[in-house]
Amino acid sequence: xxxxxxxxxxxxxxxxxxxxxxxxxxxxxxxxxxxxxxxxxxxxxxxxxxxxxxxxxxxxxxxxxxxxxxxxxxxxxxxxxxxxxxxxxxxxxxxxxxxxxxxxxxxxxxxxxxxxxxxxxxxxxxxxxxxxxxxxxxx
Amino acid sequence: xxxxxxxxxxxxxxxxxxxxxxxxxxxxxxxxxxxxxxxxxxxxxxxxxxxxxxxxxxxxxxxxxxxxxxxxxxxxxxxxxxxxxxxxxxxxxxxxxxxxxxxxxxxxxxxxxxxxxxxxxxxxxxxxxxxxxxxxxxxxxxxxxxxxxxxxxxxxxxxxxxxxxxxxxxxxxxxxxxxxxxxxxxxxxxxxxxxxxxxxxxx
Numbered sequence: 001x002x003x004x005x006x007x008x009x010x011x012x013x014x015x016x017x018x019x020x021x022x023x024x025x026x027x028x029x030x031x032x033x034x035x036x037x038x039x040x041x042x043x044x045x046x047x048x049x050x051x052x053x054x055x056x057x058x059x060x061x062x063x064x065x066x067x068x069x070x071x072x073x074x075x076x077x078x079x080x081x082x083x084x085x086x087x088x089x090x091x092x093x094x095x096x097x098x099x100x101x102x103x104x105x106x107x108x109x110x111x112x113x114x115x116x117x118x119x120x121x122x123x124x125x126x127x128x129x130x131x132x133x134x135x136x137x138x139x
Numbered sequence: 140x141x142x143x144x145x146x147x148x149x150x151x152x153x154x155x156x157x158x159x160x161x162x163x164x165x166x167x168x169x170x171x172x173x174x175x176x177x178x179x180x181x182x183x184x185x186x187x188x189x190x191x192x193x194x195x196x197x198x199x200x201x202x203x204x205x206x207x208x209x210x211x212x213x214x215x216x217x218x219x220x221x222x223x224x225x226x227x228x229x230x231x232x233x234x235x236x237x238x239x240x241x242x243x244x245x246x247x248x249x250x251x252x253x254x255x256x257x258x259x260x261x262x263x264x265x266x267x268x269x270x271x272x273x274x275x276x277x278x279x280x281x282x283x284x285x286x287x288x289x290x291x292x293x294x295x296x297x298x299x300x301x302x303x304x305x306x307x308x309x310x311x312x313x314x315x316x317x318x319x320x321x322x323x324x325x326x327x328x329x330x331x332x333x334x335x336x337x338x339x340x341x342x
Contacts (some may be wrong), residue, residue: 025271051296055304099279100269106287107305110279115272117299124305137272 024070024088025098026114030079032063034058035129048120048134054087057065061130068138076132080104080125086133105131115139144171145178156185167275275299 001027003051032045034052041049056129069076075087084105091099091110098113109118115137125130148171154160155168172179221229234242278301281291292304 017260051300051302055292093271096271097273099252105283106289107281107291107303108283108302109281109291111285111301112271112277114274114276114299117272117274117276117301118278119278120300120302122303122305 017081022028022072023090023093023098025093027071027088027101028064028115028136029067029069029071029086029088029098030134030136031078031080031123032132032134033062033064033081033126033129034132035060035127037128046117048132051120052132054071056130058129071098075101075103078128080123080133081133082124082131084124084131086123088135093124100135102133118124142175142177145175148175148178149181152182153185156182156189276301278303 015082028094034049036056037060041059041061042063045061045063049058052113054060055109064081067078069078069088071088072089073090075089078086080086086102086104088103089101091101093099099110100113101108101110102119102121104121107121109119109121118134118136121133121135123133125131148168151160151164155165158179160168172182223245276295276299278293278295281293281303283289283291289305290306290308292306294302294304296302
């Protein structure tokens with residue numbers, strides 16, 4: 001009985017230690033709805049509107065959801081309103097720079113995180129417009 | 140001249156003045172006093188003496204400083220407050236005496252929590268969230284499911300952001316299409332062919 005307790009305790013401590021050693025990379029994920037129809041653009045999305053205007057001039061943009069994720073090597077799912085599920089995971093950590101793998105069918109990409117910068121990933125059609133997944137480092 | 144009635148009631152006169160008699164005795168004494176002037180005079184003397192004595196005691200009481208007396212009584216009623224360390228020792232002593240099991244379990248739990256929390260906090264506190272970030276977003280690989288009819292278009296802006304468009308493959312012939320096109324403006328744009336294998340999209 002005592003031996004079993006000791007083994008369980010040791011395993012718990014080992015698991016906790018392994019969890020503590022696994023890198024956790026914080027990422028802010030915004031789900032943005034954008035449509036070309038004239039409408040309202042959220043003030044915080046005006047910079048994004050300008051960036052995307054090289055290909056599509058969106059007239060309506062609003063943030064549908066914002067989540068803060070703690071990424072590990074195990075993929076973290078993120079449900080989008082158009083029934084798609086994005087998966088984000090830490091691909092690697094090199095020189096204190098995290099490379100993140102983001103899978104949003106049909107696309108999959110790896111990219112390096114940057115302080116104060118964002119990755120905009122088109123997430124498919126939704127409600128007459130497009131969904132965008134905006135990934136950045138939380139402030 | 141001997142008065143047997145007065146002899147009988149004489150021991151009751153002082154208790155009568157002090158209000159210590161029963162109603163029946165009091166009634167008997169009052170009947171006696173109505174008929175005996177000598178006893179009535181003695182009762183009047185007792186009352187006068189009581190009044191004088193009460194007055195004298197009141198005057199003496201006013202002259203006494205009762206503050207020291209009050210302080211002395213309160214000092215005996217309120218024990219001196221123990222120092223914090225002594226109180227903690229006393230509390231722990233009582234807890235270990237009467238709640239030994241829960242206290243030992245709580246201490247073991249706290250020790251285990253500290254043993255886990257310290258390395259976790261050190262790990263989490265090292266370099267986050269300032270770390271893990273470069274100066275600009277760099278898209279390293281992009282791939283598209285092999286059975287998909289779309290293709291990715293990657294655009295990295297001069298200010299360090301990156302945009303990944305997913306466009307219909309038919310857009311390849313559009314005016315802004317083309318492979319590995321670099322713009323001279325404030326952004327660079329690079330188009331990728333549809334790649335069946337994930338790593339083939341490396342930029």
